[in-house]
Amino acid sequence: MPIAIKMPALSPTMEEGTLARWLVKVGDKVSSGDVMAEIETDKATMEFEAVDEGTIADIAVPEGTEGVAVGTVIATLAEDGEDVGSVKPAKAEAAPEPAAKEAPQETKPARAEPVEAPAATPAPGPSTDSGRADGVTGSRIIASPLAKRIAEDKGIDLSTVTGSGPNGRIVKADVEGAKPGTAAPAAAAAPAIAPAEAQDFGIPHEVEKLSSMRKTIARRLTESKQQIPHIYLTVDIRLDALLKLRGEINAALEGDGIKVSVNDMLIKALAKALNRVPVCNVQFAGDSLLKFSRADISVAVSIPGGLITPIIVDAGSKSVSQISAEMKDLAARARDGKLQPHEYQGGTASISNMGMYGIKQFEAVINPPQAMIMAIGAGEKRPYVVDDSLQIATVMSATGSFDHRAIDGADGAELMKVFKELCEKPLGLVA
Structure with a gap:
């Protein structure tokens, strides 16, 4: 019996993707685990492996096709012993109708795509009706x-x-x-906030179609600002001791080829601060609050066409050299679009560093469903009071954005205080 190969959901939030490239053709035999195609999601290009054994009898969706909904039949696999030439292309199965044994032919839509609006289906569940x-x-x-x-x-x-x-x-x-x-x-039926109509006013321009990643970023950040009541708290942090310690660590690790960045140390500082102030290591969940027992830090990484947040899992328990090695690997694979979903989905809090661009201070948008993000500005020489005297010190501004539904202002202030202390007395990061 022919087997329908359908567009997979390669992440919990994936609704559609681009079938970037077929790695098999009609007549090719495949076994379980063989890579058949490359599929572009809103975050990465991922390999799609065969689950069953057989021969490719039909390819329904050509490579390069965009907007292929999850569940759409993209190919047909003939089982061992079947005549490939006589196999008919598989079709998406219709969901059973509750009030009739068979749905009329004219009202039987393809059941291969996700529901576009909840109101389009009379009952909840995994219906894939896209009409x-x-x-x-x-x-x-x-x-x-x-x-x-x-x-x-x-x-x-x-x-x-x-x-x-x-x-x-x-x-x-x-x-x-x-x-x-x-x-x-x-x-x-238009969404509450419809895209603005283009008005060029005769100005020379070109139209660039939004990528799946850019559309996802736009949707998620709009939801964040609309649905999450942000509160912003800023502290100035003296970095001289941290910079001195970083230099000593890198000198000690030079023979191992490891070079720790300031950002690696700030990731560790945020994780330790969350462990010390667990009331901020939480997530708002409607009528409940998720309280996390470890700090997984999502780190904002700029990639061509957008932004992605690979995760340092349990960053508070790792050495800064471990964090450095992991970040180099994650960032490189992020820019190549090779991250796996579990490497960028999740996290208990985020950090975004724009200091390398000379940005003094900014307020980051919370990455839902997380409840906080730390925005890091540039370290710069400033007049600063040290031991009751005015001196010149290297100072950076850090701004925490907090979900006020889950984190009170006083608790957010305590986290910022502990984060500042860990950065100014950085031996706590390596002890």
């Missing part, structure tokens, strides 16, 4: 998210477009060749 009711006819239109966006931009009524994808699904190529017409009256 939306047309406001004029009540019929369902099956289209990829990318095709829908293009149609909306061009004013194309999708009910007038014939789909060439699996199960008659409308894809990008179908709408690109369609003529603009009267768009279906679905304005009432």
Whole structure:
């Protein structure tokens, strides 16, 4: 019996992805564990492995296709002993209808994509119906998210477009060749904050399509600022002792090829501060609060086209040299798009350092569902009171952003105080 190979969910938040490259072709035999394709998610390019054994009988989604919804049939696998030439391409299975044994043919949409709006399905659960009711006819239109966006931009009524994808699904190529017409009256279903209409005012420009990563960043940070009541607390930290200790550590480790950065030491300081002030190592969860027993620090890393936050797990228990080695590896693989989901999803708090750009101070947006992020500014020579006398010292400003639903101002202030003490008396980071 033919086996349907479907677009996998490579992360808990993945709804669609780009089928970047096929590594197999029709007629190729595959075994469990063989890499079949490379799939681009909103954060990384990941390898997709075969689960079953057999022969590739059909490839339904060509490489380079964007906006492929999770659950979409992308290929068909013939089992051992089956004649590849006689195997029909697999189709997505329809979810069972609660009130009828068989759904009418004309109302049987492909069950290969995630629900686009909770109101589109009468009951919760893992339904994968992606069709939306047309406001004029009540019929369902099956289209990829990318095709829908293009149609909306061009004013194309999708009910007038014939789909060439699996199960008659409308894809990008179908709408690109369609003529603009009267768009279906679905304005009432638009999100609360709709994208602003482009107005170039005659200024020379080019249009750059948002990547999956950029769209995810925009969505998550908008949700963060809308839903999380931020409170910001700033301290000035004298860095001279930390810089001196860093120099001594690097001199001692030079033979091992290890070079610890200031950021590595600040990651350790934040983790230890969270361990000492556990009321800040929490997460708001509606009617409950998650209290974490270890500090996993998400570190903001700039990569081409966006930002990603690889995680140093249990950073408080690791040496600064361990943190340094892990960060170098994670950052390099992040820039190559090779991180695994567990390496950037999770974390109990974040740190974002813009000191290398000369930024004196900034307020970072909390990375949901976390409850705090530490924003690090540049260390610079400033007049500073040391032992009751005014001196010139190397000082940086650090600003903590806290979710006020989970962390009170006084508790956030205590964390900032402990973080400052650990940085100014850095032997505590290596003891």
